[in-house]
Amino acid sequence: MALPRGGEKSTELLNAQAHVWNHVFNFINSMTLKCAVQLAILDIIHKHGKPMTLAELVEALPMNKTKAQFVPCLMCILIHLGFFMKAKISKGEEETGYWITPASRLLLKDESLSVAPFLLAMLNPVLTEPRHHLSAWFKNENSTPFDTTHRRMLWEHAGQEPRLNFYIYKYDLFST
Numbered sequence: 533m534a535l536p537r538g539g540e541k542s543t544e545l546l547n548a549q550a551h552v553w554n555h556v557f558n559f560i561n562s563m564t565l566k567c568a569v570q571l572a573i574l575d576i577i578h579k580h581g582k583p584m585t586l587a588e589l590v591e592a593l594p595m596n597k598t599k600a601q602f603v604p605c606l607m608c609i610l611i612h613l614g615f616f617m618k619a620k621i622s623k624g625e626e627e628t629g630y631w632i633t634p635a636s637r638l639l640l641k642d643e644s645l646s647v648a649p650f651l652l653a654m655l656n657p658v659l660t661e662p663r664h665h666l667s668a669w670f671k672n673e674n675s676t677p678f679d680t681t682h683r684r685m686l687w688e689h690a691g692q693e694p695r696l697n698f699y700i701y702k703y704d705l706f707s708t
Contacts, residue, residue, distance in 0.1 A: 564609045565639075566655045569648050571595060573607075574615070574636045583619040583629030615639070653699035658682070658689065 568574060576592045577584045584592075586607070590600045607630055610616045619631040632640075639648045653659070662669075662677035669680040678686045690697040 560609065561613055562655055564606060565613065565615065566651065567606065568610055568615065569639055569651055572641070573610075574632060574639050575641050577616070577630055578632055578637075578640055583621050583631040585621065585627060585629045589630060649699065649702070653696070656696070658693070658696060 571593055573589070573593065576589065580588070580592075586604060589607075590597065590603055593603070595603075607616060611618065611630075614633055615636040616630045617633055618628045621627045621629050637643060638645060639651065640646055641648060659678075662681040665681045666677055669677040672680060674680045676685065678689070682689055686700070690700050
């Protein structure tokens with residue numbers, strides 16, 4: 533698509549393109565947060581008790597250390613999303629580290645109000661895959677996108693998956 537002539541039209545088109553791209557790539561936010569919970573990044577930093585340097589974090593993470601070069605990118609996204617912040621390691625020092633935010637406290641494993649299990653349940657491929665089949669569902673006779681994808685209803689699937697069943701009833705996913 534060619535940019536229209538004139539500054540105002542160009543700006544409008546650029547803003548529209550940015551809007552579309554934000555929606556296309558928005559899944560990255562959820563998947564990055566899921567990764568942080570699965571790697572226990574929030575819990576590791578919280579248990580450290582003070583801001584944690586990149587080197588300390590990489591050392592503490594249960595990961596293949598050859599992938600350490602990708603941790604700064606992961607943390608950058610999580611900072612942008614408001615789940616971590618950069619903070620000085622100690623007074624008078626220039627070195628900064630990662631620290632948790634109020635939002636990240638809701639994802640700590642040992643917090644009584646933790647929503648980490650809910651996050652993991654909602655981002656489980658069993659529940660996200662039906663969203664890839666919405667257009668097929670609109671065209672067929674199935675009652676739900678889940679049925680279109682898995683050829684059975686959610687509660688039938690949950691009967692075979694104890695962990696999913698637990699989340700469905702714990703978070704009352706069938707309530708209206």
